[in-house]
Amino acid sequence: MGKLIAIVGNTGCGKTTLAKLLCQDFAYTGFLEQHHERPFQGTFMQDRKTTAFANQVDFMLFRAEQEVAIRSTAVVGIQDGGLDQDFYIFTRLFHHNHYLSDSEFDLLARFFTLARRTLPLPDAMIRLVTPVPLLVERRRLRNRDLDIAQSADLPLIESLLADWFSGAYPLPPCLDVNTSDNDPTFAASLPRIGAYLESIL
Secondary structure, X not given: OOEEEEEEEOOOOOHHHHHHHHHHHHOOEEEOOOHHHOOXXXXXXXXXXXXXXXXXXXXXXXXXXXXXXXXXXXXXXXXXXXXXXXXXXXXXXXXXXXXXXXXXXXXXXXXXXXXXXXXXXOXXXXXXXXXXXXXXXXXXXXXXXXXXXXXXXXXXXXXXXXXXXXXXXXXXOEEEEEOOOOOOOOOOOHHHHXXXXXXXO
């Protein structure tokens, strides 16, 4: 059965960059978010309330399907975010922002619970920790055309991350990596991350 690594953290912290670097340096297989290929993402950017539910169903199904693909092979798969982040962070964020109704949130929670009862947790998790002011600046500089979170959402996402990692929810082994040095190559962190993952996997 394949192994799964999930890289989690706030928007703009470098999840996708790190995933690509780990695939390059350690021959892992990337299972990335692919914003531009998701069918409801563009509509969501125009009308969050109308499309939020369909967008979240699609993303969570997509992540669950990625996990099934990883577990059915012998690869070490790596995700930038993943099913757990899609639920604990973005589904809760959209509910808080009233893009999702209570009943829509409850349906997504039921789906997530069933998916996690069927699929094991990731084998390892990397949590990228970055101060919110630095994230705001990175967001300004990258000017990403499809971004489901706004700068005003970043403090709430940080709070949701803290709640997720508070010990109240099941978590796999996790390594925290501080990205405050703003090193886009993760040069100082890659040896430690690689050694940690090799010890877990």
